[in-house]
Amino acid sequence: MKNKTLLITGGAGFIGSALVRHLIEITDYRVVNLDKLTYAGNLESLGPVSSNDRYVFEQVDICNAAEVARVFREHRPDAIMHLAAESHVDRSIDGPAAFIETNVTGTCVLLEAARAYWNELPEAEKTQFRFHHISTDEVYGSLGAEGLFSETSPYQPNSPYSASKASSDHMVRAWHETYGLPALITNCSNNYGPCQFPEKLVPLIILNALAGKPLPIYGKGDQIRDWLYVDDHARALLRVLETGRSGETYNIGGHNEKTNLEVVKTLCAILDQKRPDHPGGIGRYEELITHVTDRPGHDQRYAIDASKIEQELGWMPEETFESGMTKTVDWYLNNATWCQRVLDGSYRGERLGVIE
Template structure:
């Protein structure tokens, strides 16, 4: 049995990880630490809230004494660090919060882990600090460039990706300098249930339901690799169980899509769903374009954002060879699950 501290566990990816872990390892203890900022929602944890091995703490990762207390009181042996400011647009208009949470916050966690696990000797020989990062630290790719691997040089292009790159380096440094048992995973774009509707896929789905424009940056041909969030949780599980201490592992979805093609696919699928299911049509009467089977008419091209990376792609051969990782969900199946989740849970 393990005792996990999951930071940012009320956010999109963190909450899905908590659901996955408690379903697959119900005897483990899971402690969630979350500041409940705009993207964190305690309701995301309702499916596990009554589990006897679940504990929620409302707090900030920058509060080092609080983290130390949680590590000691719950005898934590595994820390999975999701908590982060993650929206590129917000990092452009307000980078300070990204420096505070992603760099200072990560350092706060590392200091607490070093003090409790190494200096005080709690779980000194058997602990893991796992840091969840992003493919954006690698920069951008041309159309024919090979995908990012774990040896790709870092070249972040936004305040968000720069802050994540810095936090990655801090985690690496705490392993090499102090011997903290760390691992890092760099993932591609996640999608799935509980996603806050500021990111592309949930924004498109919810805007269609509200009959609002679907804003597409530039020409919409920016390419991303899309990873279903449960596949991401499965990948982290493998890193924790089989990953080598001090190593980084890429976790991808093997699903490269241009933004405009994703939006068109979502429009097509939602048109079909509403055509086949009149109950949904009755629930979302304000979605007039969707009612007419013409959701794609809402697509609107807007000025591109500053420094918009053109393409991301993940090479996860290392994770396949060392961990046995492969994504289970195809984009077509995962996007249908995501759309149906929003149809059942979203209220206008």
């Protein structure tokens, strides 16, 4: 009996590469990684599994309908997990068109390729097939001081990025309702962990601190996010794929609501312990904190109600905020070469998303 095949789009990205590593190391699935390899895609993140005979890489843009159809024909996936997306909010402010192209048009191309492929499957395989769309809690907009996002929260996206992801969520739901395509959607909170592109808060703070550079915090730093360790997210995604109900949405959160300022101070404290030889004669890394003009349309608070996935599917995060952040700092300290190669590319740690 052949191993089941999973098609992972965006498998060279941050969350995608964590998922691919998890699938190869923990399961017996055959994994086809379809990735365009933009600035945020990095095959080095897949080094531990790249030589495994159950792993295949296809460099393909999800907007290329002919190539996507070829991948379906050649690899015959039993399910697809769709993570390919433009995902950096600041970049969406600078250039929203790329987000519409990839996140909206690309998802449409993928859905149509999946539908054509699914329609031709034998009945038993049609029933088992799944299209799992991985999305974000940012589609729900901004919360006040109280309350949590649930699977029934209204969509109120406030950035070009979240608007494009909201659109892709709606399309997946529509393809399920209109065509019967067996689909699931997951909306997750802020991920952090190894191999994250350094535009994001956690790696940017770690790398800037080690270099003695300012640690930029938007506004007062009082924006609240729920923080989810990326390996916990990978476990949740697999659980949803294997045991979630078709047509359902599942919110995935880490039970770790922290302000951005709390996150930065936590990272500084961990670095004080692990790298006490501070750069530039400072006494503590916290001294590098610099408050900068807030991001346009910056949502104040996100918080996830993850009770549905916990009660229905039995998933819970394994990492606490402190253990996950410590593991993350350790990874960046031990993988300086990976970091340097990323920073040698087009991104230099500059501020993005400033409206002139």
